[in-house]
Amino acid sequence: MPNKDFLIQLAHTKMPYGKYKDRYLIDLPEYYIVWYHSKGFPKGKLGDMLNQVYELKLNGLEDMVRTIQKQYSK
Template sequence: MTNQEQLIKLAHAKMPFGKYEGRYLIDLPEHYLVWYQGKGFPKGQLGEQLKLVYELQLNGLEELVRNIRRNFPKP
């Protein structure tokens, strides 16, 4: 999967469970991602996506992913 494909998929990914179920991953609160960073991210694709969201939020790049969601259809 290319970086572009990965970002498009991330832009449309939603939290599948818990308090924030149904919320776009990029819109998860920072404190929740920091908690996962300390606890350990889940295994698999969700964990990889949450790590990426953490890094994007850390660097203030959330709007980049939101723009992708608005401009590219769901894969």
């Protein structure tokens, strides 16, 4: 289970490149996250976050991240 700080950071992180650049990671289309899962997530923190987004979407927990976005708005 990720820690609170990681989830807060994940909630406010946007995709840094590609077709979905500047979209919050939690708002990336499910098919895109599944594609990354099958292809392999990038190395480093972005990959860790995308993997967590995959797990959250898989378990229907996207609203938890959206709640965090509202509670901890920057």
